[in-house]
Amino acid sequence: MAKGKKYFGTDGIRGEVGKGAITPEFVLKLGWAAGRVFSRHGRGKILIGKDTRISGYMFEAVLEAGLAAAGCDSLLVGPMPTPAIAYLTRTFHADAGIVISASHNPFFDNGIKFFSAEGTKLPDDIEWEIEAELEQLMECAPSSKLGKARRIDDANGRYVEYCKSTSGYLNLNGLSIVLDCAHGATYDVAPKVFRELGADVHLIGVQPNGLNINEGVGSTHPAALQKEVLEQKADLGIAFDGDGDRLLMVDHEGHTVDGDELLYILAKHLKEKGVVAGGIVGTLMTNLGLEVALKKQGLELIRAKVGDRYVMEQLGERGWTLGGENSGHLVCKHVSTTGDGIVSALQVLCALRESDQTLSQAKSGMRKYPQVMINVKLPKKQDVLALPAIKAATEAAEHQLANTGRILLRPSGTEPVVRVMVEGEDVSTVKSVCKKLAAEVELAVAD
Structure with missing residues (x-):
């Protein structure tokens, strides 16, 4: 959950269907609240898409009803990729886009995420406005002011042509x-x-x-x-x-070729074409091997917090073009406003075609460092990184690696655990250091 916000996390609102905020009642009011806010900033035309999970039908209906009650029109495109909603929101000059999806989660989860009129993540100030409206009594607009809904029949074809x-x-x-x-x-x-x-x-x-x-x-x-x-x-x-x-x-x-390796292929190719200069934005979880490989290409790696929202923020602040996560969420800002799996795949294929290499050959310039992660359960909510014993244990582990690796302790944002991650050149050393450090952390949090 984003700091200070009651409902919005780093990528919208997500959870198990029927629980918390992922209920028909809440999403109805969310649609109304969002409609109230968006109509203040534009004409009140909202584009809605979804993935294929069964609860999408239900949430599409209540979102449409909530928006109509606030006086907003809905454009319905049905099952479409999240980045397609970002693109179509721009091309239809809508005031916002809404995606009903829980991404890589199982079918019993779902979520709501928003795009701005420019096809980017919703700014914090708009999310704050929506949360403020959610605290108000829901009132229906007069019948003469109610919103309408219509389906966009050619949305699929439009997005296919865009990707190509x-x-x-x-x-x-x-x-x-x-x-x-x-x-x-x-x-x-x-x-x-x-x-x-x-x-x-x-x-x-x-x-x-x-x-x-x-x-x-x-x-x-x-x-x-x-x-x-x-x-x-x-x-x-x-x-x-x-x-x-x-x-x-x-x-x-x-x-397998993961997001870090794909970033390397893209960075090398786009630097040669003059599209990428300065550096690449990764995250705290980006493999050290990518950082080493990029240095050889004369490119800097900046690590953002985990989450595509933070990658986008760093790209915007630095005026850079390329970034992403090892999960495969890649952002190619020279062709898209958001992470897009199809578009990113095509960019990789462009690199392979123009270099006349196989995927295996193209990734060979980067050697992934062995990485081990152990989750340590927390008995209570606490700032574990500030504990003197953990600081001392981390410093000792870094000394043992002797500048041949990297250590990351990261409290989970969704679970009562702290993730202990160690990566380095030698796999046996990495395993040993991670196991020892995790044991020290477990002992420290138990006191």
């Missing part, structure tokens, strides 16, 4: 690709994009039933894609998450 255009209509003739759409929001548009660009496309995770989103497939479950790439003898595989803003790739040998 970001790659300069890249020619993928002769390339064999396996796409894993996680039974999620990319199940329809992604196959069209890659087939229309000429690729020979094999599909998994394209039969959503409302209950199977992210189940054993998608970017968080790469085994299915690895198996299919090897069986099809494909050149590579691409997996998206449930709402289509993340990706993971698999090379022809069945090895």
